Amino acid sequence: MIFPDMTSTAPLKSQLVDQFARGISYLRLSVTDRCDLRCAYCMPEKMTFLPRKDVLSLEELHDMALGFIARGITKIRLTGGEPLVRRDMMELVTALGRKLGDGLEELTMTTNATRLAEFAEGIAAAGIRRINVSLDTLDREKFTRLARRDSLPQVLEGIAAAKAAGLAVKINTVALKGINEDEIPDLIAWAHGQHFDITLIEVMPLGDVEEDRFDHYLPLGAVQERLENQWTLTPSDHRTGGPARYFNVVGSTGRETGGRLGLITPLTNNFCEGCNRIRVTATGQLFACLGGNEQVDLRAAMRSDDPEKALDEGLDIAMKIKPARHHFAIDERGQSPALARHMSMTGG
Numbered sequence: 001m002i003f004p005d006m007t008s009t010a011p012l013k014s015q016l017v018d019q020f021a022r023g024i025s026y027l028r029l030s031v032t033d034r035c036d037l038r039c040a041y042c043m044p045e046k047m048t049f050l051p052r053k054d055v056l057s058l059e060e061l062h063d064m065a066l067g068f069i070a071r072g073i074t075k076i077r078l079t080g081g082e083p084l085v086r087r088d089m090m091e092l093v094t095a096l097g098r099k100l101g102d103g104l105e106e107l108t109m110t111t112n113a114t115r116l117a118e119f120a121e122g123i124a125a126a127g128i129r130r131i132n133v134s135l136d137t138l139d140r141e142k143f144t145r146l147a148r149r150d151s152l153p154q155v156l157e158g159i160a161a162a163k164a165a166g167l168a169v170k171i172n173t174v175a176l177k178g179i180n181e182d183e184i185p186d187l188i189a190w191a192h193g194q195h196f197d198i199t200l201i202e203v204m205p206l207g208d209v210e211e212d213r214f215d216h217y218l219p220l221g222a223v224q225e226r227l228e229n230q231w232t233l234t235p236s237d238h239r240t241g242g243p244a245r246y247f248n249v250v251g252s253t254g255r256e257t258g259g260r261l262g263l264i265t266p267l268t269n270n271f272c273e274g275c276n277r278i279r280v281t282a283t284g285q286l287f288a289c290l291g292g293n294e295q296v297d298l299r300a301a302m303r304s305d306d307p308e309k310a311l312d313e314g315l316d317i318a319m320k321i322k323p324a325r326h327h328f329a330i331d332e333r334g335q336s337p338a339l340a341r342h343m344s345m346t347g348g
């Protein structure tokens with residue numbers, strides 16, 4: 001273990017509150033831009049990954065996370081790229097797990113699950129209770145076309161291992177017109193049958209991915225209408241601190257399918273008012289908004305002579321520049337400019 005065994009935290013510094021009086025308590029931390037899949041909506045087949053020297057070291061990620069916790073961040077989601085392809089990932093998970101109950105309330109992860117079978121037990125042992133797994137189809141051929149890798153068996157094995165390790169699994173599914181739209185009810189029934197929640201996500205215009213994104217954009221309003229022919233969707237009070245609206249799914253016999261359905265609709269429904277989050281890329285760029293370009297270079301801060309002070313100053317700047325709302329849009333001809341960076345850079 002490279003990190004000292006820290007058992008106490010420095011006194012809490014001033015909390016992060018942005019110019020619109022939104023308290024910021026949730027950090028999404030991308031630990032790598034690399035991935036073992038190539039989901040067609042996320043990145044091109046010939047993705048150019050960042051030089052390793054540009055990516056934060058394990059110590060930098062760890063110290064930066066502690067700096068965020070000292071400023072009142074209580075929830076950290078580790079993401080990527082694929083977090084579990086980073087070689088030293090479990091060291092970071094274990095070290096941050098030690099901060100649970102000591103400033104940090106929740107540590108979570110978003111993964112494609114290809115390597116989850118190997119790591120699920122360690123993840124649970126580190127104190128992670130919930131993970132999000134991205135899964136857009138249960139059809140092996142379709143998975144291979146969409147993710148450009150034949151990895152569905154490993155993914156399902158990973159999900160089973162997570163369940164066996166006692167992790168609460170939430171499935172995230174990007175709704176894609178002409179690709180998985182007909183399969184969405186089956187995916188929901190499967191997830192609920194496994195006692196997993198499932199959230200549907202609208203595809204967002206992030207980065208060049210070789211395909212006309214508008215071709216596959218599927219507004220969730222239409223999906224919801226179709227689902228309501230089959231089930232009764234009752235709005236739920238459930239909240240996870242994220243932008244999803246939740247529904248309880250009740251079948252025609254009155255029996256619930258057993259789980260919740262979340263809908264994340266960044267394009268058709270603005271969720272910015274209650275935003276409590278910031279994101280940091282694997283190179284230490286803090287993005288104040290997933291859908292904007294307002295950023296602060298925290299790598300420079302972490303590599304400066306006084307990282308602690310520079311990080312605090314960077315966070316103060318972030319609070320001043322966080323925009324009121326995102327600027328995503330896909331117009332009818334799909335002509336709105338996509339943000340240049342991929343989701344694998346900012347983390348989902």
Ligand code: SAM
Nearest residue numbers: 042080081082110111112134203204343344348
């Ligand atoms: N590799 C991990 C995974 O797939 O779960 C973590 C990173 S991935 C970038 C996080 C989430 O972003 C995934 O659920 C993925 O489906 C979603 N995502 C990627 N590109 C997207 C896009 N353009 N629009 C909407 N969601 C996207």
Ligand code: SF4
Nearest residue numbers: 035037039042081112
């Ligand atoms: Fe990789 Fe996740 Fe992007 Fe798919 S969505 S290519 S698994 S980073």
